[in-house]
Amino acid sequence: MKTEPPVIILVRPQLAENIGAAARVMHNFGFRRLSLVCPAFSPAAAPARAMASGALAILEEAKEFPSLAAALKQTRYALAVTARRRDMNKPVYHPQPAASELAARAPDAALVFGPERSGLTNEEITLADAIITIPANPAFSSLNLAQAVAILCWCCREQTANHERLHPLAPRHELIGLFEHLETALDAASFLHPPEKRPVMVRNLRNILQRAQLSASEVRALRGVIAALEKQSPPRR
Amino acid sequence: MKTEPPVIILVRPQLAENIGAAARVMHNFGFRRLSLVCPAFSPAAAPARAMASGALAILEEAKEFPSLAAALKQTRYALAVTARRRDMNKPVYHPQPAASELAARAPDAALVFGPERSGLTNEEITLADAIITIPANPAFSSLNLAQAVAILCWCCREQTANHERLHPLAPRHELIGLFEHLETALDAASFLHPPEKRPVMVRNLRNILQRAQLSASEVRALRGVIAALEKQSPPRR
Numbered sequence: 092m093k094t095e096p097p098v099i100i101l102v103r104p105q106l107a108e109n110i111g112a113a114a115r116v117m118h119n120f121g122f123r124r125l126s127l128v129c130p131a132f133s134p135a136a137a138p139a140r141a142m143a144s145g146a147l148a149i150l151e152e153a154k155e156f157p158s159l160a161a162a163l164k165q166t167r168y169a170l171a172v173t174a175r176r177r178d179m180n181k182p183v184y185h186p187q188p189a190a191s192e193l194a195a196r197a198p199d200a201a202l203v204f205g206p207e208r209s210g211l212t213n214e215e216i217t218l219a220d221a222i223i224t225i226p227a228n229p230a231f232s233s234l235n236l237a238q239a240v241a242i243l244c245w246c247c248r249e250q251t252a253n254h255e256r257l258h259p260l261a262p263r264h265e266l267i268g269l270f271e272h273l274e275t276a277l278d279a280a281s282f283l284h285p286p287e288k289r290p291v292m293v294r295n296l297r298n299i300l301q302r303a304q305l306s307a308s309e310v311r312a313l314r315g316v317i318a319a320l321e322k323q324s325p326p327r328r
Numbered sequence: 329m330k331t332e333p334p335v336i337i338l339v340r341p342q343l344a345e346n347i348g349a350a351a352r353v354m355h356n357f358g359f360r361r362l363s364l365v366c367p368a369f370s371p372a373a374a375p376a377r378a379m380a381s382g383a384l385a386i387l388e389e390a391k392e393f394p395s396l397a398a399a400l401k402q403t404r405y406a407l408a409v410t411a412r413r414r415d416m417n418k419p420v421y422h423p424q425p426a427a428s429e430l431a432a433r434a435p436d437a438a439l440v441f442g443p444e445r446s447g448l449t450n451e452e453i454t455l456a457d458a459i460i461t462i463p464a465n466p467a468f469s470s471l472n473l474a475q476a477v478a479i480l481c482w483c484c485r486e487q488t489a490n491h492e493r494l495h496p497l498a499p500r501h502e503l504i505g506l507f508e509h510l511e512t513a514l515d516a517a518s519f520l521h522p523p524e525k526r527p528v529m530v531r532n533l534r535n536i537l538q539r540a541q542l543s544a545s546e547v548r549a550l551r552g553v554i555a556a557l558e559k560q561s562p563p564r565r
Binding site for chain 2: 112116118119120121144145146187225226227228231232233234235237238242245248249252273276277280281282292295296299302303304305309312313315316317319322
């Protein structure tokens with residue numbers, strides 16, 4: 092099942108070129124829905140159309156709203172991109188984890204970008220569920236607006252492509268079954284001791300297996316490996 | 329040790345704005361060296377400087393060359409970015425694997441981008457060690473030049489950041505030692521049979537362990553696990 096990418100919301104964009112460049116890269120990466128909150132230029136302005144290249148349909152179908160609150164009415168989950176630190180009690184994501192969150196929330200998700208110079212106001216950020224910062228050179232962290240759109244659209248596209256390319260992960264309870272199988276076998280082999288070290292040894296092994304992003308059939312294969320090595324062991328009393 | 333990011337080479341860029349936008353995003357992501365092959369505009373042109381924003385130093389220090397061959401003289405490894413398929417006997421990478429390759433080849437690596445409309449010529453691509461394609465909407469795969477630079481610079485920066493964040497990987501020969509230890513134990517347990525299935529079983533297990541991105545101490549821990557389970561086994565004849 093193809094998921095619908097998030098709507099891209101540009102709040103008070105000041106340059107028509109950036110509206111067009113954002114539309115172009117949205118189309119490059121399969122995004123379709125553009126919303127503009129009080130743009131300084133119409134998306135029909137010539138520099139926007141010139142920069143959009145083959146993505147004119149996105150400009151033509153762009154929706155305009157009088158406020159971010161109005162633009163967000165149709166969405167269930169919104170992430171706001173900001174370069175500056177905000178002292179708000181909200182999750183802060185880097186682009187790749189943000190793309191995972193967005194994929195999980197599709198199809199009613201939004202990515203919100205502020206004006207070129209000033210960024211989003213604190214009141215606007217309050218409307219978002221979480222914040223995205225794009226890690227960059229601390230001496231020059233301000234990205235061009237359309238470049239920021241490009242990086243987020245790219246990360247979302249990669250997230251979707253990886254999701255479709257990779258095997259589905261094993262259900263959580265099967266992974267836990269593998270953990271417990273291994274730990275039982277290692278307890279029987281007196282490997283997980285002294286007892287005060289057991290928790291950290293168990294955590295390290297679970298971390299390794301977690302990191303391998305196992306499919307259900309790989310979980311079964313590893314349980315087979317453990318059983319095969321165990322089967323050789325002498326009967327336990 | 330900080331690695332020096334690749335040099336960015338723009339071949340015959342036609343728009344001064346793209347030179348400036350490329351410089352800006354290079355500076356955002358810690359790139360410093362820009363080379364221009366026969367640019368249509370000087371990097372000192374007003375639209376380039378306007379788009380570069382705080383990255384003027386990159387424009388001012390940009391080097392100009394009469395040909396891609398001349399620009400590549402100082403480099404040992406070059407990747408060429410192209411949207412079109414080329415029937416050449418060269419590796420083709422997506423951006424993230426390309427970033428890994430570049431990180432491994434630093435500091436003498438180059439990322440080569442062609443002109444806005446036509447892209448690199450086949451003769452120019454012949455000069456590169458491998459090709460990068462940015463996967464995109466098949467109906468509209470042509471990225472703006474500076475957007476393509478942005479995505480590659482972003483991927484390289486992420487690669488470096490992940491590299492610094494994550495533990496160092498185990499040396500290759502230690503990983504292979506783990507593979508062979510496990511396979512010997514499983515052969516002894518008669519797990520890897522029938523013989524015609526052994527190669528695919530071994531490959532699947534190696535893939536899992538490879539994917540886990542093990543550190544040297546994790547390799548030792550897993551060898552300990554195998555040894556512990558083996559130790560229980562009856563003596564072999």
